[in-house]
Amino acid sequence: MAEHPPIQVELVTPEGEVYKDAATLVVLPGVEGELGIMARHQPLVTLLAVGETRIQKADGTYDYVATGIGFAEVLFDRVLIVVDHAEEAGRIDVERAEVARRRAAERLRLRDDPEARVEVDLYRAEQALRRAENRLRVAQRRG
Amino acid sequence: MATLRDIRRRIASVNNTRKITKAMEMVAAAKLRRAQNRIEALRPYAADMIEMMVDLATYSGETSEYALLQERDPESVVAVLVMTGDRGLAGAFNANVLRRAFEVERTLREDGRETRVLAVGKKGIGTLRFRRCTIERSWQGLSDRPEYNDAKQIADDLIGLYLRGEVDRVRVIYNHFDSPMEQTLVDEPIIPVPREQVTDDTRTARPGAYLYEPDPATIFERLLPAYVEIAVFRALLESSASEQGARMTAMRNASDSAEEMLGGLTLALNRARQAAITQEILEVVAGADALG
Incomplete structure (x- = not known):
């Protein structure tokens, strides 16, 4: 395999910086599909969807991060990822994510149940469900 | 005049309050x-x-x-x-x-x-x-x-x-x-x-x-x-x-006031205690005089 120049990855959230390291490849969950970014990529700004950000390191292994919505900016040899929440695969609390998923699913179910008479914010519940499912999916990536 | 017991009770009470405000101050700081x-x-x-x-x-x-x-x-x-x-x-x-x-x-x-x-x-x-x-x-x-x-x-x-x-x-x-x-x-x-x-x-x-x-x-x-x-x-x-x-600031002020109050009360307590002792001695002496 040819030697790849490194690309610097920085991931920030409102709670602080989550990830900062050199990588050979970054795969971002863009709103229009996944984007693979390597060093010397054309400058780019993209909106991100809730999903999985994969970061390949120099030794070929991947780091997986569950990321929320936000944007990414690609500069010559740097990727800046700014999202509303992010959790590395190894740090995801699976039990908590499962509880959150069940709660969100339950709320969505109640919404369709005319007997329940509960006011459910559809958008919010869907967002919560998507976030929880995303966390669970990414959590399975841990080695 | 406040009795010794009253003063002691107040000291204990102020002391407890001070402990609480001190603890709250520290929790707030953290x-x-x-x-x-x-x-x-x-x-x-x-x-x-x-x-x-x-x-x-x-x-x-x-x-x-x-x-x-x-x-x-x-x-x-x-x-x-x-x-x-x-x-x-x-x-x-x-x-x-x-x-x-x-x-x-x-x-x-x-x-x-x-x-x-x-x-x-x-x-x-x-x-x-x-x-x-x-x-x-x-x-x-x-x-x-x-x-x-x-x-x-x-x-x-x-x-x-x-x-x-x-x-x-x-x-x-x-x-x-x-x-x-x-x-x-x-x-x-x-x-x-x-x-x-x-x-x-x-x-x-x-x-x-x-x-x-x-x-x-x-x-x-x-x-x-x-x-x-x-x-x-x-x-x-x-x-x-x-x-x-x-x-934190409010609790620090409260702790400081409590401390000040404790000083005053301790002083009052000691005065009252000494006064009581003096009184007792006077009574003993007077009693001895009366017998002699």
């Missing part, structure tokens, strides 16, 4: 440090976000077309988000915010405009209810450790009110953290998003081939709510740090 760290942690995110918006605005043509940037005239209904804490014993922390809120409401009313009140924090909700204020929406249980998700929900509601045309402006009143001893009351407009915050007329479009996915205008529009979220989150964090700072 929470304050955490809250300050979180304000710091938000900074890079907020800076990157706003930098990106300014950037995109330069590429997005006429920015006044975005709903969240549109100023309305006249502003007949104003929403005020009042941020207090969930707990008291923090000096004038909650009272300051509430006083300003009532002032704002009065000024707007005299101006012939309507106010809608939204409140964060149990203390504010309690006082506003007591004053028979209608609270449009309220949130509690988050002043201790506000999460970004809380800010998101609040921002969502505020944006909804604005976009549905129910209100023409949203202001937020909160305590800004200066130092543990000092908080400044802030009353700032957050919706419509102040244009000068997200645009920069001196900036020209960046040369070079930047790719945008999707187009800059769409990204800009999607990022605008993030400005409101950040503003709300920052206000929540500032308010939370201010609350802990105010409580």
